[in-house]
Amino acid sequence: MRHPRRHCVAPWLLLLSCNAAYSQSNVSMYGVLDAFVTHIHADGAPPVTRLDTSSLLASRIGLRGREDLGGGTSANFTLEIGLNADDGTAPDANRFANRQAWIGLAGQLGEIRLGRQNTPQFIMNGKYDAFTSATQASGWNNLLGAPPRADNAIGLFSDIGGIKVQALLARGATGGAAPLDERAANRNTHLAAEYSRDDLYIGANWQAVRTLALNATAKRSTVGASYRLNGAWTVYGSAGAERRTDGALNTRIAQVSAQYRFHPQASVSVGWASLHDRVAGAGHGDASQLGVMGRYFLSTRTTLYGTLSRLEQQDLRNSFFLSGAAVVSPGAQVRSPLPGGDIRGMQAGILHTF
Numbered sequence: 001m002r003h004p005r006r007h008c009v010a011p012w013l014l015l016l017s018c019n020a021a022y023s024q025s026n027v028s029m030y031g032v033l034d035a036f037v038t039h040i041h042a043d044g045a046p047p048v049t050r051l052d053t054s055s056l057l058a059s060r061i062g063l064r065g066r067e068d069l070g071g072g073t074s075a076n077f078t079l080e081i082g083l084n085a086d087d088g089t090a091p092d093a094n095r096f097a098n099r100q101a102w103i104g105l106a107g108q109l110g111e112i113r114l115g116r117q118n119t120p121q122f123i124m125n126g127k128y129d130a131f132t133s134a135t136q137a138s139g140w141n142n143l144l145g146a147p148p149r150a151d152n153a154i155g156l157f158s159d160i161g162g163i164k165v166q167a168l169l170a171r172g173a174t175g176g177a178a179p180l181d182e183r184a185a186n187r188n189t190h191l192a193a194e195y196s197r198d199d200l201y202i203g204a205n206w207q208a209v210r211t212l213a214l215n216a217t218a219k220r221s222t223v224g225a226s227y228r229l230n231g232a233w234t235v236y237g238s239a240g241a242e243r244r245t246d247g248a249l250n251t252r253i254a255q256v257s258a259q260y261r262f263h264p265q266a267s268v269s270v271g272w273a274s275l276h277d278r279v280a281g282a283g284h285g286d287a288s289q290l291g292v293m294g295r296y297f298l299s300t301r302t303t304l305y306g307t308l309s310r311l312e313q314q315d316l317r318n319s320f321f322l323s324g325a326a327v328v329s330p331g332a333q334v335r336s337p338l339p340g341g342d343i344r345g346m347q348a349g350i351l352h353t354f
Contacts (some may be wrong), residue, residue: 027065032057035085036305037350038136040322040334043341051086052332055324056305056351059085060099068103076111077103080328091328092176099149110158117155119162119174120166120192121222122148124203126226127194128238130257130269130293136345137291137307138324139273140255144321145242146220147174147209152182164194174209176328185212199228210264234259236271246248250278269293277317285315285340306348314340 012265036055053059062080069075080099082091092098095116119141125133125141133141151172159163168190171182180186193314194203202225208260219339224238239254257271274288289311296304309322316339336343 026067027063029061031061031354032059032351033085034059034325034349034351036347038322038332038345038347040136040343040345042334042336042343044336044338047336048331048334050331052327052329053085054082054091054326054328055347055349056132056303057134057353058091058099058326059083062100071107073105073107075103076106076113084329091326093192094176094178098176102153102155110156111157113153114159116149116151117153117168118149119147119168119207120190121146121205121207121220122204124192124194124222127201127203128226128236129255130234130236130259130271131291131307132201134325135291135293135295135305135307136309136324137269137271137293138323138348139271139289139311140238140253140257142289142311142323143253143273143275143287144220144222144240144344146207146222147188150174150188151179162195162197166190166192166194173211180211185210185214193350201226214244214246216244216248217246218242218249219264232261234261246346248279252276252278265297267295269295277315279313282316283319285313285317287311287313287317287320301353303351304349305351307346309343309345311343311345313342316340 034055034057035053039047039049039052060080060082062078064078067075078100079097081097082099084091100116100118102117104111129138129140131138150168150170153168153170156167171187173180174188190207191206204223206221208217208219212339220240220242222238222240226234226236228234236257241252243332253275255271255273257269259267259269261267263309270292270332272290275286277286279285289309291307291309293305293307298304311320311322313320318336318339318341321335322343322345
């Protein structure tokens with residue numbers, strides 16, 4: 001049931017349309033609609049079959065703009081509003097532009113952005129995972145707890161000798177959590193570097209997220225790469241670590257995956273991810289996942305996709321579920337009530353971008 005988080009989306013669409021009409025020269029409107037049908041069976045729970053949204057990509061409507069200020073300098077902004085394509089409601093009861101809301105200046109030395117922004121880890125995830133860190137099939141997405149966005153953030157971007165570097169300094173909430181006061185106790189820091197040349201991509205990220213309520217800092221670091229072997233095969237690999245300063249979290253995660261583009265309009269991806277938990281006790285234990293995804297590109301904007309997934313949990317672990325790009329409905333987050341319970345799922349969906 002989603003009634004507590006239902007909001008009217010229609011006025012948002014009207015507002016976006018009006019703004020775009022007044023500034024067509026330097027403002028563009030874009031969007032994504034993603035909906036899917038899924039069947040999930042978790043050990044110890046009845047099977048669930050439902051229609052949901054935002055698995056391969058998060059459904060959204062956005063505005064992005066750029067003004068040339070001369071001398072190689074420009075003013076830029078992005079406003080991005082998530083929505084649920086299955087029932088038209090909003091996925092975040094706390095925010096209007098829940099995905100991105102920032103304004104910035106760019107020049108020859110780089111760019112600075114102010115506002116709610118994607119974290120570097122979120123940007124990188126899709127670059128070193130064959131599932132683009134999305135759909136139920138992505139073990140990397142399901143097992144890694146990194147937040148996708150940060151409120152009240154200052155983002156710094158530059159290119160140093162062909163290496164893209166990014167720093168994100170923020171005070172407030174991350175992800176879809178309720179907004180927090182801008183105080184030092186609610187701070188998070190993100191540092192990242194990326195390198196790409198021809199068929200090779202390499203990325204690394206470090207982040208530290210602290211909240212007053214937690215009274216501890218969650219630290220995460222990841223490194224990943226992808227390499228296109230030929231016109232058909234691309235292989236991916238990544239590894240990471242997560243820990244909390246109070247000792248409640250200490251895990252290691254790794255994944256390997258590959259994509260085979262066997263036809264100009266079709267591809268298949270397969271991958272395996274594993275998490276090792278170094279903390280014992282209630283709610284803790286190792287986990288692993290095997291996933292397969294097929295995609296058929298009806299056009300450059302419309303894609304059909306389907307996945308098969310099996311997520312295994314061990315010892316007392318039962319916290320994970322088969323997720324996706326932005327699957328936020330509690331009814332879609334099917335967990336096993338049994339310690340060490342496994343979860344199996346399949347889905348079929350359609351994605352359209354504009």
